[in-house]
Amino acid sequence: MKKKILYITMLSSVMMMAVSCSKETLSPVPTTSISDANAFATTDRILGQVKNLYAGMRSGSFYGGRYIIYNDIRADEFINELTNVVTGYDVWNGTMNNSSTNSVVSLWAQAYFTINLCNVFLDGMAASGNTVVGSTLAANYNAEAKMVRAICYYSLLQLYARPYSDGAGSKPGLPLRLQGNTGSGNYDLARSTVAQVYQQVLDDLNFAETNLPLTYGSAAQLSNVTRGHKNTAIAFKTRVYLSMQKYTEATTEANKIVSATPPFTAATGVPFALQSDITKVFASPYITTESVLSMPFNGTTETPGGQNQLGYYYGQTGLNGGNGEYSLNTNGIIANAGWTATDKRRSLIYTATNGKKFVSKYPSVSPFTDYAPVMRYSEVLLNLAEAKVRTSNTVDAQAVALLNAVRNRSDASTIFTVASFATAADLIAAILTERRIEFLGEGLRAPDLARLALPIPAKGSIAAIPFSAQNYIWPISATELQLNKLMTDN
């Protein structure tokens, strides 16, 4: 019996050893990522994170495609061709609901995902990163994070909150997240008012203006177009103030980067200016001084992803192999008589073999890597023009000159003079028309209607949506209502 026990003991120990080494066995190391502890340890990793903030914003669900598309198609310039809810049919016809996955739910998540990237980055920089990169770069990087955060909040406001023009910002805005989240916890947070969120957007942009570099240098044109610098923050502020109908402030900001007389340029920092040929802005290499901020796509590794691409929605088989999701509304701005046939911007419209017209600003073929425009300098000029007219309520001469600058570079034959406009309202109408022509397919139409409390006009078989209607803005994502006990629906 003793022997038996001996056998068992010996065998047991042998067999344990034979297949043991369990410590090693139990720790396979992932090959795809590194430990979170060292994220702010080196300058490379910190710069990597800065890049990632923009990459978050560039997501196909956000500025890389769908944000721009949604703000176009929920307005009146486009007609849905394929009745596909995955590509915004419900956004187009105003029937999206809380659970509309591809629009209401996913854009909300992507914008806040990007906001959290900014917040985590700001926290990490404060904790250790600032000392790693030194004070100058730290200020630049923090400013970039705040600028991206500001753009995200501003963009969310355009879709998920009543416009500022409705009750001067008193309506429910967004939950304001300003701290990074890296673990679980109680995340119930109520909506701040629209005005409060706008104030945060302005605070962040002001910080950015102060701390961003003037320029990334003339040798770094790519960065000047795809990352924030001082003039980017200022330019974006003109858009924000216009949305708030704060025309004096909009004028002040715009004047920082628009010279008093033509040719209009930014005097300091990156020298914003209109290109003589608008089509150059929408063609490779996409890097021009007119591009205030663009979302870059490259080759095959940085792409907008399936069913997100501007060129896929607006392009057409015969143009670029696009899917022809949205054609231009024949009763929309393309019917405008004042938009002459020789206007260069008419060349950015493609007529398909079936006679339907499509926006051809994004002509590259699959994987559709045209840069997505966040803002162009012509908008700053028209923002300034409109703000000046609205503050002075006169036919402002500089406003006319700004309008001409945008019009004449594409259509030399139409020259506006002060005498062309009987009243300030006529001039404003002309500026707004110009915006519709200039920014067709760039996602400005719906926010322009909203800031002025205008109804969304009828299109095709879809009736007009009055300003007061519930579906004038988007509902809140169903998951948010479910998970954030303090959240309220629109």
Add this chain to the structure above:
Amino acid sequence: MRKLVTMLLCVILAITQLAAQSRTVKGKVTDEKGNGVPQASVLVKGTTVGTTTLNDGTYSIAVPSTAKILVVSSLNFASQEITIGTKSEVNVFLQSNSQNLEEVVVVGYGTQKKTNSTASTVKIGGDKLSDKPFASIDQMLQGAAAGVQSTASTGQPGANQQIRIRGIGSFSLGASQPLFVIDGVIMNGGDLSNGNGGGFNINPSTNVLATLNSDDVESVSILKDAAATSIYGSRGGNGVILITTKSGKVGKTQFRLSTDLGINSVILPPKAGRPIRADDWFNLLKEGLTNNGASAATINTTMASYGYGNGVDIDWFDLITRKGTQQQVNLSASGGDAKTKFFLSGGYFKQQGTTLGTDLTRFTGNVKITHTATDRLSFTTKITVGDVVQNSALASNGPSGGGGFFGNPGYVSLVLRPTQNPYNADGTYNISSNNLGFPAHYNPLYVAANDKRYLKALSILGGETVEYKILSGLKFTSNLGIQYNANEEYQFNNQFHGDGSGSAGSALSIYTRNFLWSWYNQLDYHIDINRSKRFYADVKAGYEVTKNSRLQQQSAAQGFPPKLDLYSSENAATSTTGQQFSSDYAFTGAYSTASFSYDDRFNLYGSFRRDGSSRFGSNNPFGNFWSVGTSWNVSNENFLKSSTVISNLKLRASYGTNGNAEIGNYAWRPQYGFGYNYNGIAGGTFNVIGNTDLTWEQNKQTDIGIELGLFKNRVSITADYYKRTTNGSLLSQQLSRTTGFTGVINNLGNLQNKGIELSLTVIPVQTKNFSWTVNFNYSHNKNQVTKLPSGDQFNPQSGSYLLREGQDFYSYYTRAWAGVNPDTGSPQWYTDSTRSAVTTTFAAAKLFLVGKSASPTDFGSLGNTFTFKNFTCSFDFYYNYGNYVAENYFRFFTDGSFPTRGKYTFMLDRWQKKGDITNVPIYKYGDATNGATGSDRLFFKGDYVRLRNIQFGYQLSDKNVLAKLHLTALSFYVRGTNLWTKVYDPNATSDPEQGVQGFSNQSVAPSSSVTVGLNLGF
């Protein structure tokens, strides 16, 4: 000890001495009916002297003159030990296994006498698993055992079958699958392709078990309660399925050839869910436009633009389906002598799906050799190879398949208008993009003809088992198993029409390789405690390591030359993706069991296992699991031994803990990852929050069972009650998206399953020539979510369900449909859960738990087998009751919000004029009422009964005829599978078997088949 050795020496001496002298013993081995049992093994106990019976069951053997006992055994019969004394003729009567109390059950890491078992297990013999028209063995488990839900979510040949043992114990879909163990080795089960819910899948569903030939399987055992599964520790929580492959049998080499051939036909959807035809469609269009206030001119133009008057009238469902062929051929050889036994087999299986572009072809080869080197040492080597080619229909992501892809045949068969002509006048496919062609949804015929979408899977199972009998009763076993699985998936979307047309053709290639090795070393000690031959202890201890490494490579390309036959991605102009991913896991476990049995009356069992896993967080790397079980064979008590009524009565009870470790391989590690590039610079970020406390899901299970046999087991009943609570189930704690995350994975939720299981076998008639057997089983399960981290939250599997404490796991959360307003035809909903008021405004209706679930409350099967002389007839019904199925794409085919698409037949019942009482609202072109979305109008009852199997067979028994044919056995049969289905809900729009989640996704429709088969033994 010394005594033992002396005895052993004496025995050996005696044997060697006496082997020299011998005499002859003759006799006949017969079964219950008195028929001779051919090829039965007859061995002199304790020696290697033996023979096999002839075809008539007779034998003759020269035995040593001191031989005392003969051991007679045969497949499907209990082995018998007969004392021969001085007799020269010994006739042996063998009792078939089905009625035998000495039946052996397969349990974790070994086998056990059924009498001594304390656990709830079910064994399904190989005869129930062979020659069925199913690609994988898990499909054959439907209705085979109480407590086991086996359900398909798609009719794709080779698709993953969803199996749940005793309810849902995990929040994630993949984690609720049971553990698969083949020949003692814990395997990777389920979908090993790109599937398992991650991203886009080329093949919506694949199944590693489809690489295994069910004809090579000896038995499948299903372990259900803690006493059976806790030995698998952190991985046994959702039940265990043990698959044992066939081994060689001592005797003359037996060849078996089985082949069948048949036809697969599609099971039509219920009437309400079939697409309408052209006349009806145009009527709807006209009515819809009229109701929308369109002018007569607009109506005419619109009608004309969709081809009104062209006479095109297409039955799309008919076009995308076909008759498929079904074929298999299996050949095996089995035999051996006292030293070496072998089993060899080869198989071919081909199943053509009934939806265009779907099929599966499999080749298998299998070798198993057992060699007894010495009295003490034996080893077994096994290699099983399976090669599968599976062609799939285009469908969407996720394990269920189907979906809204514009080329998915199931979906487009409904969404396409009956007025779209698939062919041009010259007979070529129509792929034009005007309203009469295919501007949005693709021509499925062209897509099926020109796209590629396949899986080529190679699977190798290897095993090496060494057994060494150290001393009497003490055995050492070392078992090393490998599972190698390589899945090559390829997709080509053609350049002319469909998803690839925008990129001049696109190709995606995914290679996934899994290599698993698992090694356990174990000691088994069988002790006769006080040498009374009444009181035994069986003790087992072992140590096991399992390791798996997974590699995946993906590449994508686009820009193909304008020729359809050059679909390999090397022809493409641009390579768009080329990436590699890898992911490993490992488990170690030390385990031990002890079971005591006294006089075959009282049994006590205990198990313990300590597991470690790379999947557990660094703060919780090891866990302990244990179980106890007891059983009492009341029928072996004196007061019942003489009973003529009760032939078997056993009571058992068990309790124990185990776990489930289906956690993402690196889920616990907080990670900072790269791949977020911007302008070519590698951007990095926190991409996984991680949780260093992450650990297994803990199950506690109680089981009480009774096994009752009456009238010499003419009636046998097994009934179990169980209660299974799962604590710390992994749940991504959903977070407000404003946090930037969707959730944090954590051990947070508790679930409970309670249920009863009943199995009944009755033999109402049994005579020499005729017998009738009835098999019935019934399962009832009640699932409840018992704890959630912070109140209600969406089910991680789908936002269609809401998790709420006290409610079923798959409780639908939606608006309650309140029918159609008879005055206006408007859709109506109840405003809230009180159902006291109705509204016609979608937004005014609240979402709530509408009291419907995707989980069936009851399911089971009823089978009958009649045998008359050489004829058999059997049929099995499967029934399922109490669940609801949700039609995910309902709105596209219902009402007028998508007026240019095909419509369901039930749309013909729409409201047309004031006073109409109907459940279908007014048809309005461009309808924006949301009547066809977001309410329980989209659900139908999942109750159904299906004739799963019907079979007529004939077995030739005339020995003379067989001998003339040089055969040992010949039988043939005609079998029908899924031939008849009764769906109880008249509103059902699709087949009610739609997987455990109950979503109808317009996936590949299920099939029925009729096969004729032939089995030859020689």
